[in-house]
Amino acid sequence: MRLTFLAPLLLLPLPAAAFTAQNGMTAVQTAPSEITVIHDVKRGDTDYWCAAGDFAQRAMGLPGNTRLWRASPKPRRAGxxxxxxxxxxxxxxxxxLSQFGSGPxxxxxxxSxxxxxxxxxxxPFFD
Incomplete structure (x- = not known):
C-alpha cells in the first residue's frame, strides 16, 4: 500500500544536483557555461572562485587550463x-581577478x- 503512494512521487522532476566543493561551499550549474556559487556567510571572493573551479574540474570534467570568468557584476548585494x-x-x-605574470x-x-x-x-568551529 505504501508503494502505491510513493510511486507517483518518483515521477516528479528532481531539483538540479548541488555540488559541495572541497572548501564546503555549494555550487550548481545554471547554464551550459555558467556556474553559480551559493552565498555563504563570512566567505571571501577567492572562496567563491575555489568552489566554481572545483565544480568545473570535478563535476564537469574540464581540464585545469580552462579559463574561468566572473559573470556577476561587482559589487554583489548582501545574500x-x-x-x-x-x-x-x-x-x-x-x-x-588581477593576476601577475603570463596569461591573459x-x-x-x-x-587549476x-x-x-x-x-x-x-x-567548522564548534562551541
Missing part, C-alpha cells in the same frame, strides 16, 4: 551568490589556479 562563466563573452567587466589579463584565471591557489579546507 547573493556569485555566477561564474566559462565563456569570455559573458564576463562582467571589471569583476575578475582579462580577469580570468585557469581552473582557482583550485590550487584558493581552495582551503574550512574546519
Amino acid at each position: 547573493d551568490g556569485i555566477v561564474f562563466t566559462l565563456d569570455a563573452s559573458k564576463a562582467a567587466p571589471g569583476a575578475g 589579463q582579462d580577469g580570468s584565471i585557469p581552473l 589556479m582557482a583550485v590550487g591557489s584558493y581552495c582551503r579546507i574550512i574546519v
